[in-house]
Amino acid sequence: MKSTRFVSSLVALVLVLPGVAVAAGTTAWVSSNHIQVVDLDAGKVVGKIPLKEFIHDMEFHPAGHSVYVSSSKGLRVADASALEFTQRVSEKTTGALALSADGSSLAALHLPGRESVLAARRAKQPLPNGTLVVYDTAGMTQTSSFPISANAFDVVMSPNGERLYVLVPHEGSVYVHGADGTVIEQLRLADKDTMLSKMALSPDGSTLVVPATNAEASWLNEVDLAQTRSAEDRILRGELGHARRISATAFDDDGSGIYVTAIRSMVKFDNTTRLPVSWKGYPTNFVDVAPLPGSDRSVMVAPTFVKKNGGIAIVDRNGTVVTAVELTDMSPFVVVLAP
Amino acid sequence: MSRIKAINVKAQKMAEATTRDVRGYAFSDCCASFAPGWEVGTQDDSDPCPWKSDLTLCWNTCYWMGQVPDHLSYPDWFDECGNVNSDWRTLCTVPDNG
Numbered sequence: 001m002k003s004t005r006f007v008s009s010l011v012a013l014v015l016v017l018p019g020v021a022v023a024a025g026t027t028a029w030v031s032s033n034h035i036q037v038v039d040l041d042a043g044k045v046v047g048k049i050p051l052k053e054f055i056h057d058m059e060f061h062p063a064g065h066s067v068y069v070s071s072s073k074g075l076r077v078a079d080a081s082a083l084e085f086t087q088r089v090s091e092k093t094t095g096a097l098a099l100s101a102d103g104s105s106l107a108a109l110h111l112p113g114r115e116s117v118l119a120a121r122r123a124k125q126p127l128p129n130g131t132l133v134v135y136d137t138a139g140m141t142q143t144s145s146f147p148i149s150a151n152a153f154d155v156v157m158s159p160n161g162e163r164l165y166v167l168v169p170h171e172g173s174v175y176v177h178g179a180d181g182t183v184i185e186q187l188r189l190a191d192k193d194t195m196l197s198k199m200a201l202s203p204d205g206s207t208l209v210v211p212a213t214n215a216e217a218s219w220l221n222e223v224d225l226a227q228t229r230s231a232e233d234r235i236l237r238g239e240l241g242h243a244r245r246i247s248a249t250a251f252d253d254d255g256s257g258i259y260v261t262a263i264r265s266m267v268k269f270d271n272t273t274r275l276p277v278s279w280k281g282y283p284t285n286f287v288d289v290a291p292l293p294g295s296d297r298s299v300m301v302a303p304t305f306v307k308k309n310g311g312i313a314i315v316d317r318n319g320t321v322v323t324a325v326e327l328t329d330m331s332p333f334v335v336v337l338a339p
Numbered sequence: 340m341s342r343i344k345a346i347n348v349k350a351q352k353m354a355e356a357t358t359r360d361v362r363g364y365a366f367s368d369c370c371a372s373f374a375p376g377w378e379v380g381t382q383d384d385s386d387p388c389p390w391k392s393d394l395t396l397c398w399n400t401c402y403w404m405g406q407v408p409d410h411l412s413y414p415d416w417f418d419e420c421g422n423v424n425s426d427w428r429t430l431c432t433v434p435d436n437g
Contacts, residue, residue, distance in 0.1 A: 033421045054395075054417035072414040093414040117411045127411065150411060287395075303395075308424050331423045333395050 028290065028299050029067060030312060030332035031055035037083065038312060040292075040299065043325050047083045056095045058336045061103040061137065067336070068106055068137075070094035075108050077140060080338060089140045090133070096154045100161035101203075105143070105179075106135045107157050107164055112150050127151070132166060134179060146181025156201040156208070163225075165208055169196040174210060174223075189221045189235065190214075196221075200249040200258065202271065209258055211246035218243055218262060220269070238274055240267050247285070253293040261286045261300060266319050280319025288335045297322065303331035 025041040033054050037047040053071035060067050060080070067078040069085070075094040077087040095109040112128040120127050129147035132155065136143050154167040163184070164177040172190035175183055190196055190212050197211040206226035212219055220238040227234075240246075244263035251258055257277060258269045264285055268277045286300035296317035305311030305324070310331040314323040345351040395417065398410050408416050420426040 032423075033418055052418055054415075054420070072410075072418055093410075111411060111414065114412060114414055121412070303423060309422065310424075329422045329425065331421070 026292070027338045028312060029058055029060070029336050029338070030301050030327065030330070031058060031069070031334045032303070032310070032331045034330070035069070035078070036327055036330055036332070038325055038327070040314060040323075043323055045325070045327065049078060049083055049085065051085075055334060057097045058334055059097045059099045059106065060336050060339055061099070062101070062339050063103060064339045066137070068097055068099070068108075070097050070108060075110075087140060089135065092131075095130075095152070096198075098155045098157035098164070099137075100157055101159035104137055105157065105161040106137050106140075107155050108133050108135065109148065109152050109155055109166075117150065132164065132177070132181070134161075134164070144180050146177070148175070153196075154198045156199050158201070158205045158225075159203065160205070163205075165199065165201065167196060167199055167210065172196060174199070174208070187223060187235070189223075195245065197246040198248055200251050202251050202255045203253060204255055207255075207271070209249050209251075211249055211260060213243065213245045213262075216243055218246055220249070220258070220260065222274070236274070238269060241276070241279065247287040248289050250289050250291055250298070252291045257291075259289045259291060259298055261289050266300065266315070268317070268319065278318045280315070286313070287333055290335045290337045292337065293339070299335055299337060301332040301335045303333060 025039045027046070028038045028040055030036050030038060034051045035049040035055070036045050038044065039046045051071065053073045055069055055071045057070045058067055065080055067080050069076045069078055072093050074088050074092060075090040076085045077089060078084065079086045090110060092110040092113070095111055098107040099105070110131045110133055112130050116128045127150035130150050130152055132146055132148045133142055134144045135141065148166055149168045149171065151170040152166050152168050156165045157163070162179050164179065166175045166177060168175065172188060172194060174187040174189060176185040176187065178184055189210055194212050194214040197213065200209045208223040208225055210221040210223065212221055218240040220240070222236045222238055224234045240260060240262065242262065242265065244265060246260055246262045248261045249258060256271055258271055260267045260269070264283065265279070265281050266286060266289070267279050269275065270277050284302045284305060286302050289298055289300045291298040297314055299312055299314055301310065301312045303310045306326055309326050309328060311324055311326045312332065312335065313321045316322050345354045398408065398416065416430065419429040
């Protein structure tokens with residue numbers, strides 16, 4: 001009996017040690033300045049990857065073997081089974097990431113160096129450019145690299161990897177680039193008094209959603225990329241019915257719905273009718289959302305969930321919390337799901 | 340306030356003022372800001388977005404040097420903060436640019 005208890009304790013200990021392989025089951029990877037891996041079926045943290053660098057974004061390879069992690073000090077590749085970083089691709093501060101549908105291309109926003117930014121500010125000169133780099137994920141070699149605004153905040157990639165959409169909130173614009181960096185188009189979506197937030201691209205690449213908030217309202221700019229609508233209807237505005245700042249947007253895996261998390265609320269739109277399917281208020285802020293593939297449920301993260309910790313919630317199609325998991329000593333800001 | 344005596348016209352006006360002392364406003368393309376320094380909404384409602392949840396968004400998208408450093412000048416600012424509830428003290432000091 002004693003040995004059984006010892007074994008149980010050991011198993012429990014092993015499950016939360018860094019670098020220990022993850023058990024089978026749907027897992028969510030959540031991050032602040034480190035990563036915690038949550039088994040959604042068991043509702044438990046099953047692994048941690050320490051880092052001590054603020055993580056801006058993560059992307060899971062569709063084959064499930066690797067996770068690409070951008071942080072204040074670089075771009076890394078993590079082995080999804082071994083739960084450890086296997087490669088540091090770049091040492092530059094890296095922001096948003098985007099993957100092609102087959103996982104063969106990864107786009108990364110590398111921000112300009114701190115010293116050059118400070119020098120430009122002291123000299124009252126324009127900020128130096130950042131760089132958008134496209135990597136071949138087979139060997140993490142660069143396939144293209146081109147300058148972008150220092151204030152670029154988000155990037156999404158078309159499913160075939162041939163288009164890159166770069167959000168520059170300070171200019172109220174999304175720049176459409178070819179894979180070689182050629183600027184194909186500038187989509188002007190907002191005035192100076194409007195804040196644009198993280199984008200979402202429909203799985204078929206036909207619709208780009210760019211959230212916006214100003215003092216009076218929050219809405220989604222829905223851009224027709226497939227040219228199925230007339231030119232004057234190319235960008236439609238879907239109102240959220242509030243003026244709360246939007247944190248995250250995500251499409252269902254089949255493109256049928258769009259989830260939008262904003263201050264203390266979540267709205268789900270039907271992508272066909274463009275009407276809200278559900279609107280749910282919460283006592284906390286969910287700052288990122290990831291729909292569960294093949295399900296009408298989604299996973300959301302909140303930096304302040306309970307008194308001392310953040311947490312994640314699995315919500316159903318109406319936004320009702322089905323399961324909640326408190327994360328020990330963590331304020332999660334980003335969530336990705338293992339395929 | 341009752342222990343402080345107003346000795347000129349301006350001070351008397353301030354003492355007699357009935358307007359609420361919490362005001363919210365927004366930068367043009369940035370996060371909401373707060374006067375006198377705590378979280379309020381545009382309608383003076385309190386705490387619409389707890390700073391602990393909103394901090395990285397401000398840091399990432401704004402140049403708000405008075406209250407939150409920007410991520411271009413201070414990319415490491417959040418590195419020691421895994422849990423804003425318990426590690427917030429590490430965020431209180433913004434290094435001098437020199």
